[in-house]
Structure formats: C-alpha cells, structure tokens
Amino acid sequence: MKLGLIGNPIKHSLSPWIHTRLLNQANIAGSYELYEMEPGSFNEQISYLRKEGLDGFNVTVPFKQKIMTALDDIDEQARLLGAVNTVKNLDGKWIGYNTDGKGFLHSLRAKYPELSDKNIKALIIGAGGAAKGIYHTLKNETTGHIDIANRTSERAKEMMEAGAERENVRILTLQEAESRIADYDLIIQTTTVGMKPNVDQQIISLRNISEGTIVSDIVYQPLMTSFLKEAQAKGARIHQGHEMLLYQAVYAFEIWTGISVEESRLLKELEEQLK
Numbered sequence: 001m002k003l004g005l006i007g008n009p010i011k012h013s014l015s016p017w018i019h020t021r022l023l024n025q026a027n028i029a030g031s032y033e034l035y036e037m038e039p040g041s042f043n044e045q046i047s048y049l050r051k052e053g054l055d056g057f058n059v060t061v062p063f064k065q066k067i068m069t070a071l072d073d074i075d076e077q078a079r080l081l082g083a084v085n086t087v088k089n090l091d092g093k094w095i096g097y098n099t100d101g102k103g104f105l106h107s108l109r110a111k112y113p114e115l116s117d118k119n120i121k122a123l124i125i126g127a128g129g130a131a132k133g134i135y136h137t138l139k140n141e142t143t144g145h146i147d148i149a150n151r152t153s154e155r156a157k158e159m160m161e162a163g164a165e166r167e168n169v170r171i172l173t174l175q176e177a178e179s180r181i182a183d184y185d186l187i188i189q190t191t192t193v194g195m196k197p198n199v200d201q202q203i204i205s206l207r208n209i210s211e212g213t214i215v216s217d218i219v220y221q222p223l224m225t226s227f228l229k230e231a232q233a234k235g236a237r238i239h240q241g242h243e244m245l246l247y248q249a250v251y252a253f254e255i256w257t258g259i260s261v262e263e264s265r266l267l268k269e270l271e272e273q274l275k
C-alpha cells in the first residue's frame with residue numbers, strides 16, 4: 001500500500017512515524033512518503049502526485065483547502081467545514097475526508113467517557129484550520145453551549161457561520177473568555193500559542209478555572225504546554241495534543257484500509273517519542 005503526506009513544511013512531521021507503525025500493526029506491506037510541495041506550482045505537483053498512484057494520502061498546512069479543487073468527491077463533513085486532511089484513492093477517483101475533528105473528539109471521549117454526555121458547555125480558543133474541524137464536530141455531536149474566542153473576532157464569526165447553523169454558539173473576546181473561564185466543562189486551546197520555541201506563552205490565564213474542568217491543548221510540542229501546566233495546577237483534568245494527532249491518523253488509516261487499529265500502545269510510544 002502506497003501512502004503519503006503533502007504539505008509544506010513537513011520535514012519534521014510525525015505522520016510517517018505513526019503510519020509506518022499502523023501499517024505494521026495491521027500487517028500490511030506499504031510505505032508512507034513525504035511530498036513537500038511548493039504552493040506556487042500546486043497544479044503541476046498534483047499531476048505528478050496522480051501519476052505516483054498513491055492509495056491514499058494526508059494533507060496538511062497550507063493545502064487543506066486548496067486540495068479540494070483537485071478532488072473527484074468530498075465527504076459531506078469535510079465539505080461543510082471546508083478542509084480536507086485525508087484523501088483516499090478509490091479506483092482512480094480521489095475522495096476527500098477530514099478526520100481532525102473526529103480524531104479530536106474521539107480521543108477526548110476515550111480518555112473522559114463522561115464527555116459522551118452531549119450537554120456540555122465548551123469554549124474553543126482560536127479560529128484557524130485546527131479549530132474548524134473541532135468546532136464542526138462539536139457542533140454536530142454535542143447539544144450544549146459553545147463559545148468561540150479568537151484574537152481576531154472576524155475569523156471566529158466566519159468559522160461560526162460556515163456550514164449548518166446552530167443555536168447556543170457565541171463569539172467572545174479572549175478577555176471575556178478569561179473572565180468566564182469558571183463556566184466551562186471543556187476548554188479547547190487550538191492556537192499555536194505556547195508551541196516550541198515559545199513555550200512560556202499562554203493564550204489566556206486559567207487562574208479562575210473550576211476544579212475538574214477538562215482542558216485540552218492541541219499543541220504537542222511541548223507535550224505539557226504552559227496552558228496545561230496551569231490547568232493541572234488548578235485541579236483541572238487535561239487532554240494533550242498528541243492524543244488528537246494519533247487519533248486523526250488512526251481514522252485516516254481506517255478510511256484507507258478499513259482496519260481499525262488498537263491505539264493504546266501506540267499512544268504510549270508516541271508520548272515517549274515526543275518527550
């Protein structure tokens with residue numbers, strides 16, 4: 001089976017590491033190659049990729065939207081949220097999916113099964129590519145209140161207005177979110193703030209957080225961000241970025257192969273890899 005990743009930059013991607021292990025675990029002979037593409041010659045490189053005859057590939061920054069123009073069909077969820085991270089080659093036709101949001105929510109529920117109760121009050125911080133998948137999945141799979149806080153409120157509004165409408169969604173400033181922080185069951189940090197090398201940066205303070213709140217950060221380098229450290233010190237329960245990273249890969253692998261791999265051992269190995 002021939003798999004790969006397109007994006008730029010991708011040299012340090014962990015996807016080859018993860019998918020090589022998934023292939024091994026599923027007993028499938030195959031490879032997962034990196035295709036670093038230049039945004040300026042996207043079309044030429046897509047033609048090249050077609051000739052490569054991949055069975056499936058992942059798509060990352062900055063091509064998650066652009067790839068949609070090169071696909072034969074797009075799964076409804078991916079179309080609604082306007083981004084594709086997984087492409088399957090089905091008898092020569094490229095079909096696009098998005099496993100980011102599903103990977104996020106399922107990794108969260110695997111760790112905290114009580115979140116399967118749909119009536120949760122959630123705060124999403126950020127409105128970039130990663131936030132979109134998470135927002136749309138939460139919107140579809142939960143019924144409680146969702147607040148979105150982003151530095152640029154216009155982007156939060158765009159994210160909120162894309163796809164099907166839902167009540168109980170509200171836009172806040174970062175300061176407003178900080179002052180209401182005690183209200184939430186679930187807080188999800190989706191921005192790049194706190195990522196290596198800026199490990200001391202933190203998007204908002206969690207000083208007034210309620211004990212037992214679940215706090216998630218999609219940043220996985222470092223594994224323990226300042227945001228998560230403060231959450232833990234305040235008695236909150238945490239969910240780390242590598243958990244989403246692994247699950248979105250597991251779901252992509254399932255789309256390509258039909259095989260759902262048991263991921264708990266791999267999660268531990270990934271944790272070691274990132275330490």
Ligand code: ATR
Pocket residue numbers: 061125126127128129130131150151152155190191192193203
């Ligand atoms: P991607 O699509 O890869 O997620 P992005 O679209 O640039 O990247 O989104 C990054 C997110 O991090 C956005 O929510 C961004 O806020 P803006 O929409 O206001 O740009 C947020 N972000 C990045 N750096 C930030 C900073 N220093 N302070 C606050 N938010 C920041």
